[in-house]
Amino acid sequence: MLSITRLSKRHGSRTVLSDVTFQALPGRVTGFVGPNGAGKSSTLRILLGLDRPTSGTALIDGKHYRDLPDPMRTVGSTLDGSGAHRSRTARNHLAWVARAAGIPRHRVREVLDQVGLAGAGRTRVGRFSLGMGQRLGLAAALLGEPAALVLDEPVNGLDPEGIRWMRGLLRGHADAGGTVLLSSHLMSEVAEISDDLVVIAGGRVVAAGPLDRVIAGHASLEEAFFALTGAQ
Numbered sequence: 001m002l003s004i005t006r007l008s009k010r011h012g013s014r015t016v017l018s019d020v021t022f023q024a025l026p027g028r029v030t031g032f033v034g035p036n037g038a039g040k041s042s043t044l045r046i047l048l049g050l051d052r053p054t055s056g057t058a059l060i061d062g063k064h065y066r067d068l069p070d071p072m073r074t075v076g077s078t079l080d081g082s083g084a085h086r087s088r089t090a091r092n093h094l095a096w097v098a099r100a101a102g103i104p105r106h107r108v109r110e111v112l113d114q115v116g117l118a119g120a121g122r123t124r125v126g127r128f129s130l131g132m133g134q135r136l137g138l139a140a141a142l143l144g145e146p147a148a149l150v151l152d153e154p155v156n157g158l159d160p161e162g163i164r165w166m167r168g169l170l171r172g173h174a175d176a177g178g179t180v181l182l183s184s185h186l187m188s189e190v191a192e193i194s195d196d197l198v199v200i201a202g203g204r205v206v207a208a209g210p211l212d213r214v215i216a217g218h219a220s221l222e223e224a225f226f227a228l229t230g231a232q
């Protein structure tokens, strides 16, 4: 379970997160949505130990990321893209990540298969499309077979077939008991994937709960999003 509790973050005099509280539960896909600059990446960076909050906590199975004994086997993330150097092949990149994390080499072929890049393992990452880069980032996240996935804008750059594939993969992960938290500024795509929604705007959570409860009383998903976030 991912638990964000009363998280606040200030950069100098600027407040980017105020009292952010929500959970992402096992067996559920949780969509974290809000307009550009709402605070999604700031929240996920703190959750993944890449930044510190001014106050509050962000815990993974009850622990700070930095205290996880085996982080890649606990939570997989795609926060900063695939992180792969352009001159590396996909296979080399994943083998390098696996070796650094003590993950057996055979997982490289398995995750390449899983994300639909089996035929592109020897291709240099510099030649990848945006969608292939997303798949490679996901492959790295899956290497350690973590129960939790934290994905920043995972459908960016994917075509409709790719979005459908991603939806199936995340659904399968949650149905197997995993926890999925994904951020996006695209309400309709996230709503198709998510069981629960957390809507953030201006660094504050403006709605959270099961999808149908969050959109209740609004004519459409987009209307709910605009009404809740005050976006134009």
Ligand SMILES: Nc1ncnc2c1ncn2[C@@H]1O[C@H](COP(=O)(O)OP(=O)(O)OP(=O)(O)O)[C@@H](O)[C@H]1O
Pocket: 011, 014, 016, 034, 035, 036, 037, 038, 039, 040, 041, 042, 043, 184, 185
């Ligand atoms: N290091 C920093 N110094 C100052 N302000 C920052 C810093 N990092 C983020 N911010 C500000 O915090 C706010 C939230 O940014 P964040 O990247 O978390 O939003 P987001 O919801 O992920 O947006 P997007 O959908 O555009 O990725 C923005 O106004 C951003 O300019």
